[in-house]
Amino acid sequence: MPVIVKDCEWTQTDDSVEVVVPLKGKAPPPSAVFTSDTYIKVNFPPFLFELDLLHPIDEAESKAVISKGVAKFQLKKQTPGAWEQLAYKTEDKAALRQRRLKAEEGVRQRAAEQAETKSKEQYEKQRAAVQRQMKLEEEERRRRQEKQDAARSAVDDALAQGIAATSISAQTSSPPPPPPPSSSSTSATTLALTTTAPSTASSLPPVRRAGKISVTFSHRAFKTPERETYKEQEQQWLDKQAAARKAIAEAKGEGGVEHDPLWYIDKGRSFFRAGDCQSAINAFTSAVTLDKTSATAFSLRAACHLRLCDYQACAADATKALSLLQPPCSANAGDRLKAHLRRAAALEAINDTQAALFDYRKALELQPHDARVRAHIAELTGDDGGDGGGGGVQE
Structure with a gap:
């Protein structure tokens, strides 16, 4: 304190x-x-x-x-x-404090006013200085322009005077025109020119005959000059690249037996026997992509769907296989039998009894002595005359 x-x-x-x-x-x-x-x-x-x-x-x-x-x-x-x-x-301390605060506020206001006044004066001084400078520069430009105009006028006047003097001197010093030539001298001059002028046609060189230049270029895989290349190393690199491209093409199925749908059918059979039904479906799908008329691929894919309990897909593939196995004959009887049995099993699983009975009866027509087919028909119709054997998925 x-x-x-x-x-x-x-x-x-x-x-x-x-x-x-x-x-x-x-x-x-x-x-x-x-x-x-x-x-x-x-x-x-x-x-x-x-x-x-x-x-x-x-x-x-x-x-x-x-x-x-x-x-x-x-x-x-x-x-x-x-x-x-x-x-x-005064005994009133609040009034005394208020008097001091008022005095301090007055000082601050006057200081602010003085600062503002000083700022305005400074601005006006700067503005006046800029205006004076602009005026001086304008006067300087005007003086330079006047000097340039005067110099240009002097040059133009001198040039005009020179042209006028040259024209006058040319007019005063030109010789009189020559008399017109007589007819005899004109004919003599023409004859002399005719006899002495060389023949322009005989003086021109003959036209050159057109020719053809054959240019051959050696094949270069690398865009480097022959003198800067290393043939052995380049050939090794090209061989490696060719081998890599061949390996990639074989992996993607771009060459060889991979374009044969029978190859995919054989791969699918192998997957099916190994229990890998999803890989078998992929293989059979590749086969039908290459050959959309392959009833075998559709029928085998139906068997895979049946084993995976995808009954709708099984029925669709079996129906497609049956539509391709036309007309019915003894040669495709075995394939039609398998397609009917697979579709019947799928329809039975989704409780479509009438459609399943239709396929079982078609299968029985193709193989009348098949006890398993009879058992399925008896089970669906409520007849106990069958032996109860179950129809499994077969390849």
Whole structure:
């Protein structure tokens, strides 16, 4: 908490007041001094001097100076006359605080106004300087343009005078025109020109005959000159690339037996026997992609779907196989029997009894002594005359 200093000396005249404050051996900076129209202050820690003036002063005409261990305030009175006392005294601390705040606010406002005024003055000075510079540059451009115009006019005048003088001298020094030639001299001159002029047709060289130049280029896989190449290493690289392309083509099925649907059917049979029905379906699908009329591929794929309990797909493939096994004959009887049995089993599994009975009866027509087919028919019709054998999925 600062130590409040109250001792000071003051003198006055009708126009001014002088206040001297001892600084207790301190040397505060000028920023520690505050002066307003009704309140002055000096802050020199740990000391603080505050004084509320009895009457307002002219802040603009007042000043404070720090020298020789004292702070001297030279204050200009707003209203001339003698003051009864220096300090404004009141018991109302709130009113005193409000008076100080008002004084400080007035100082801030005046400082802001002064800063704004100074900024405007600076702007006007800069603007005036720019205008003066622009005016000087414009005058300089005008002078240069006048010099250029004068020089151009002088050159044009000199050129015009030279042309006029040349024309006059040419007119005065031109010789008289020669007399017209006589008819005899004209014919003699024509004859001389005719006899002495060389023949232009005989002087031209003959036209060159057209020819053809054959150019051949050796095949080069690498775009390098022959003198900069290494044939052995390049050939090894080309052989490796060819082998790699061949391996990729074989892996993708782009060459050899992979284009044969029978090859895919054999692969599918192998997968089916091994119990890998999904791989078998993929192989049979590749076969029907290559040959859409392969009833064998459709029938075998139906068997795979039946084993995987995909009854709808099984019935669809069996139906497609039966449509391709036309016309019915002894040669395709075995394939038709398998297709009917597979479709019947699928339809029975989805409780389509009538359609399943139709296929079982068709199968019985193809193989009348098959006890398993009879058992399925008896089971579906409720007749116990069969032996109860189950129809499995066969290849």
